[in-house]
Amino acid sequence: MKRRNFLQQTAMAGASLFTAGQSAAATPVYQQPADNPFNLNYAMHDGMFRNSAGADIIDQIKFAYDHGFRSIEDNGMMSRTPELQKKIGDTLQKLGMNMGVFVITSDNWHWKTSLTTGKQEWIDKMMTDCKTAVDVAKRCGAKWMTVVPGNFERSLSFEYQTANVIAALRKASAVLEPHGLVMVLEMLSDNPDLFLRHSDQAYMICKAVNSPACKMLFDMYHMQRNEGDIINNIDKSWEEIGYLQIGDNPGRKEPGTGEMNYKNIFKHIHEKGYKGILGMEHGISQKGQEGEQALIKAYRDADNFL
Template sequence: MTWNLRYAPHLGYRPPFDPLFRATVGSDDPVAHIEFARDQGFAGALYAAARGRTVDEQHRVGEALANNGLEAGCLLYTTFDKLRTTMWAVDTRDARDAIAAELRLAIDVAKRIGAKRLAVLGGSDPARPMAEQHAAFIRNLRFAAEIAAPAGVLLCLETLSSKSVPDMLLQHIADAYAIVRAVDNPAVRLIFDTSHVQIMDGDLLANLEATWDAIDIVQIADNPGRTEPGSGEINFESLFRLLHRLQYRGLVELEHGWLRPGIVSERSGLALLRELDAAATRPFGETAGDDS
């Protein structure tokens, strides 16, 4: 199966960390899901929660990805329970020491699985001005980039919906873009997550184009509910057409659940993804029924 864009299903991205195609594969074993991804012609697999997995499993996943010719998606720079810590928002030596410790652990994991991108998220302190926290974030990212770049990994910033995860440093894609520009280091990039951006900013296509030069990863999930494309309000056909027009060759990480979990939804969701991907090469304004 040939795809126009390069998709990567997840192996479990949030509690309870069920893989995207769990019912179809009939197992939680990440290696089985990597083999399934290969059989579908996918380009990679998203092992976002790798930091919380055993070293043995990390090695198994890395070997399976390499043996099956798949690219590793991004992984969270820390474990899931620490994502809301405020160290990125504090301009102190202690904060930078904590950041460095987490990054070194994450880089070790990235090497085991062959990943090149760390997803960076951070909590905010509602009692402090956000501008002050963003300024600290910029200084800390400049420091962090000096650790990441020599290791050959990118730090990819992700915005989060305040409705989904309150009190986080980055909620709006324009703010995240401004921070990437301020850091001014090629090791610091952006994740464009369709669900979070749709909730907080809307106008996905305009926001994608406005931040395009900083985007390194695209993650897709529909809204509401962070479920599969076609289950909500987002026009993924238009989004995929724009990604194709912009010649995006990074991973499109399938970071979503299912509106109705089970094998029926997984099969229909995969079929719809094929239809949406096939439409990616059609010009804007042309529909599936056009002969031109």
């Protein structure tokens, strides 16, 4: 499922179950005290707790905080109004929460054959979006931004495409680095046309860009589909990983719904001393408030590794 449709469909699924009985959600079935955060820093997204907290993202953030979550991520932050970006940032700061990734590319051009071509028009788009992202990040308190280099350019060898991507990312890094911002390159499994698909490939590109503003986004759902061996591949690319995301496979739902042993994976990440964010970029296996409570319990179970 493509990123531009994923969160919309997640939110729509929840919206069909959101009724005037919202007040009944004030007493959740499964709740941890607000002062009982998880061992790792998991980040919910807009729509994930819509049935329990309502449609307003600010209310969802507060609900997430009350259940122990300490971060959010929002792929569509660039498209929100500056006023809402700042309101989200102010809310997070007040609660002591963190802002995770948003997608840096406007108009979803990262799904096209773009940076691999080496063409100036795509470099210009990247530079424009990076400059816009600096302002967005300041308003919402973000540090990390997702970048996807685009699809294969069939007229060029893999090596020339790689060189083109590295050159473009070096230019983008020069915009972000002075502000302490980090673009994280995501390896995806959505379709075989995507250029960036494997952790060793992203690791090599980050090494070549050689900037603290260019790191890897290791989405464990995508990597389970593309290469498996999650713990070993995390270890091999650890120096260049700037951000992690979660999703069980098959199905791209919460931990415990597929084949991946997330309790062991989380334990390994914790033992490595990871202090960053793990984005909950997945759907929910059950509907309604019951499904959202089951999701919270699934994270409590998987996070119970100490």
